[in-house]
Amino acid sequence: MRVLFLLFAILPILEIALLINVGSIIGGWNTVGLVILSAFIGAYFVKREGVSTLQTAQEKMQRNEVPGKELVEGLMLVVAGVLLVTPGFITDIFGFLLAMPGSRHFFAAQVSKHMKMRVVAPGMGPGMGPNGAGFNQGESPFGQSPFGNGPQSHQQGDDVIEGEYTDNTTNDRDKRLK
Template sequence: MRVLFLLFAILPIIEIALLIHVGDIIGGWNTVALVILSAFIGAYFVKREGINTLQTAQAKMQRNELPGKELVDGLMLVVAGVLLVTPGFITDIFGFLFALPGTRHVLAAQVSKHMKMRVVTAGSAGGFHQQHNPFEQASNPFEQRTKPSQEEDVIEGEYSDKTQNDTDKRLK
């Protein structure tokens, strides 16, 4: 909760103060030009790295591998794009850190390590059990479940369409 407060309340105030301070030093129009230039350069990096990440993910999927690392990279590129188009120097610094491949891979490894928590769900007996970690690579991501578990209800049956028989009798 504190992080959200810092992001949405304190960070804009710091950004505005920094923009005013830089504007006093280099001039208002130069500051605006610098912010716009950083947005264009950042958009170029995000586009280039996004295309590379997408191609790598598609190649992994063709080899029946899960593109877990590429999904984290893609998420970080989306965040980088948002940060880079947001006016301000602090957001631009973080945006460039997320967009450049060297720092993004280091940050992605940290994010992946942090997100490798097991998902805990309630079991049918009132206890808890752990499910598969979505960030681990599976041997075959397209394999299907073989049997439903005992908790699932399976209802089998046959049916016939009675309306079709009634309309056939009326036509005769």
């Protein structure tokens, strides 16, 4: 709750104060131009990094791997895009941090680590797998971590069970004929 208060009440006040101070130093129109320029540069970086992240995710999916890291990075790029088109210098700094590959990888690793510790299946307590069986921290109860570090869902050499069945139920028409 406090974080949301800071984001929606204090941050705009800080942005406005900073824009006024920068405007008094370099001029109002130059400040507006700088804000617009940073939005265009940010949009370019977000688009470039987004395409790269999407390609990496598609390659992982073709190898039957879960692109968990790429999903987290894609979400960060969306947030970066919103921050970069929001007028202000403070949001631009955070937006550029999320758009640049080095810092984005660092933040994605931290978010993934934090989320792995909180993975809980619906209807089960923490650390409880199907049928009450426990599973390790960060491991999904469904066999594969959504963040790319768990066991693969389909390993080479998995047993395939084939079979046939016969439907022994009779339909109503057959019952009336007898």
